[in-house]
Amino acid sequence: MTRFNINCTLPPDGHVTFVGSPNARGTLDIVWNCLGILVICTWSVLHLNVPCQSTPRNPRERRTRTACRFFSSVGGMLVNIIAPEWMVGKAWSDLCAVRSIEAEFAKWSKKDRVPWVRKHSYFANMGGFSITFAKTRDSATQTSPTSGGGAAATVDECQSQAIQSVEEDETTTDTAPVRERLAESEATSHGSDAIPGYIRTASARETLPSQRRPNANTYQPRFNIGEAPWREDAKNASNAETSIYGLDLMHFEDDWERQRLDMLFEFCLRNLEKLKQDTWILDANQLLLARQLGIIKRLPHLTEDDLDDRNKADAFVKTVAICQMAWFAAQLGLRVSLRVPTSQLEITTFALAICTVITYLLLQDKPKDARCSILVAAYRYATPCELARLANAGPGYVGLPGNTPWIPNCAIHCDRKLATRYNDSMYNAACFSSLIFGALHCVAWKFEFPSHLEKILWRTSSVVTTAILPVEWCLLQTISWIYKRVAAHLRNQNYHCHLSLLLPIAQSGVLLLFVIARIFILVEVVRSLAFLPPEAFSTTWTEALFHLG
Numbered sequence: 292m293t294r295f296n297i298n299c300t301l302p303p304d305g306h307v308t309f310v311g312s313p314n315a316r317g318t319l320d321i322v323w324n325c326l327g328i329l330v331i332c333t334w335s336v337l338h339l340n341v342p343c344q345s346t347p348r349n350p351r352e353r354r355t356r357t358a359c360r361f362f363s364s365v366g367g368m369l370v371n372i373i374a375p376e377w378m379v380g381k382a383w384s385d386l387c388a389v390r391s392i393e394a395e396f397a398k399w400s401k402k403d404r405v406p407w408v409r410k411h412s413y414f415a416n417m418g419g420f421s422i423t424f425a426k427t428r429d430s431a432t433q434t435s436p437t438s439g440g441g442a443a444a445t446v447d448e449c450q451s452q453a454i455q456s457v458e459e460d461e462t463t464t465d466t467a468p469v470r471e472r473l474a475e476s477e478a479t480s481h482g483s484d485a486i487p488g489y490i491r492t493a494s495a496r497e498t499l500p501s502q503r504r505p506n507a508n509t510y511q512p513r514f515n516i517g518e519a520p521w522r523e524d525a526k527n528a529s530n531a532e533t534s535i536y537g538l539d540l541m542h543f544e545d546d547w548e549r550q551r552l553d554m555l556f557e558f559c560l561r562n563l564e565k566l567k568q569d570t571w572i573l574d575a576n577q578l579l580l581a582r583q584l585g586i587i588k589r590l591p592h593l594t595e596d597d598l599d600d601r602n603k604a605d606a607f608v609k610t611v612a613i614c615q616m617a618w619f620a621a622q623l624g625l626r627v628s629l630r631v632p633t634s635q636l637e638i639t640t641f642a643l644a645i646c647t648v649i650t651y652l653l654l655q656d657k658p659k660d661a662r663c664s665i666l667v668a669a670y671r672y673a674t675p676c677e678l679a680r681l682a683n684a685g686p687g688y689v690g691l692p693g694n695t696p697w698i699p700n701c702a703i704h705c706d707r708k709l710a711t712r713y714n715d716s717m718y719n720a721a722c723f724s725s726l727i728f729g730a731l732h733c734v735a736w737k738f739e740f741p742s743h744l745e746k747i748l749w750r751t752s753s754v755v756t757t758a759i760l761p762v763e764w765c766l767l768q769t770i771s772w773i774y775k776r777v778a779a780h781l782r783n784q785n786y787h788c789h790l791s792l793l794l795p796i797a798q799s800g801v802l803l804l805f806v807i808a809r810i811f812i813l814v815e816v817v818r819s820l821a822f823l824p825p826e827a828f829s830t831t832w833t834e835a836l837f838h839l840g
Contacts, residue, residue: 321637332644340417342363383653413657530673576704603659749815
């Protein structure tokens with residue numbers, strides 16, 4: 292490795308009023324400037340959900356809990372650096388989910404005479420409200436709903452269908468007849484003898500790996516961070532089991548509920564397992580439904596000032612981050628306009644900064660770093676029908692959420708306007724940000740690289756990053772169209788199986804190509820620092836502006 296040290300002439304002896312900065316920069320100057328942008332952007336834009344609630348029993352458990360929360364933030368930073376499309380897509384998805392229920396929350400908050408703004412819905416989606424059944428279990432409250440509107444009629448109708456209400460003195464419900472009918476329906480699922488309206492849950496439930504079901508009598512966090520407040524509630528567990536083996540489409544009032552159940556059935560089962568506990572962490576959609584059904588007597592009363600007090604967002608940190616990004620954009624734009632060479636690392640950093648600014652705008656109403664949830668006492672137990680509706684209204688997940696009763700950071704909340712496609716909002720925003728992120732990398736199309744092969748690979752990776760998500764969307768739509776048109780006319784189960792495998796195979800191939808392109812870009816921006824042209828180390832007048840670095 293060759294090394295070059297810049298030696299600047301010192302001022303002459305005597306009084307010198309002002310000494311200007313040198314007109315050159317070193318490799319570490321480039322690295323520290325970019326690293327500062329990356330850290331401050333990815334840290335300040337983090338809006339993680341309320342973490343696992345626990346009570347440390349000794350200083351060691353308290354330190355472990357602090358470390359777990361810190362490394363969770365570090366993990367979020369790394370995800371934002373590696374995949375800024377996720378950052379923008381998740382922010383847009385959260386905003387769409389909150390906006391889709393604003394009108395309903397406004398109506399019920401007025402009825403309950405409690406304050407409710409967009410921040411409250413965000414806080415609920417973060418896991419900020421916990422419904423506890425401790426008092427409900429002790430006082431043995433009634434099971435009939437008392438809320439206004441059509442909720443009572445809905446529950447009465449549900450009780451007359453396959454899912455029957457479980458009385459307070461019951462501990463189990465005989466679901467054998469339902470299971471037998473479902474088994475018969477499974478055998479003729481492609482014929483005309485299937486039970487109308489029934490969701491075939493028996494076999495679908497068994498397809499979920501047991502290690503992915505949060506179905507334990509108690510929940511203990513992976514690390515020893517103290518005692519968790521979750522316990523299995525016998526009443527909720529019994530009702531949930533009844534619900535699992537007796538789902539009927541007629542139990543769901545709205546079209547968006549029935550469509551969501553049909554398309555995202557596995558998420559419904561996963562959420563239903565979580566409702567077996569004596570404490571529920573409900574998102575905004577579930578909380579609203581719980582109020583409409585009368586499971587809670589009123590919406591939680593939390594003033595906007597109290598919510599702001601829980602918000603750890605620091606306006607000073609965000610202001611510094613924006614100023615630093617503005618300086619970085621100015622000096623990079625000046626270098627490009629003057630045709631002064633710059634580094635690939637600076638291009639990648641600028642692309643990430645653009646995604647961060649977009650995320651700032653989308654999440655301006657979302658609280659940051661809330662650590663504790665607010666307990667809300669349940670007014671009564673939910674019937675099996677209501678449990679099914681609550682589970683169906685819950686979030687979907689990207690990847691494997693794990694055995695966690697709280698809401699993980701990979702949760703995608705229901706947008707009632709797009710209930711049949713749980714991640715369309717996120718996917719559309721991710722496509723948009725991917726276009727921006729990839730197109731900015733194309734700015735380095737004619738930059739100098741260590742070799743001609745690496746230049747070709749950089750161009751290819753930039754194009755892949757730009758176009759891969761839109762191309763994937765077109766590919767998935769095509770495969771879905773083929774499956775819907777062709778599979779309906781096929782009697783052979785082998786053909787059904789082969790067609791159903793096309794979607795995950797296509798997704799896996801696209802994902803693999805995207806990951807390879809992104810890894811190459813991340814490696815190349817570091818490697819190319821050792822092969823920059825001499826002009827890349829010259830500075831412009833923007834170095835005289837205030838900045839950190």
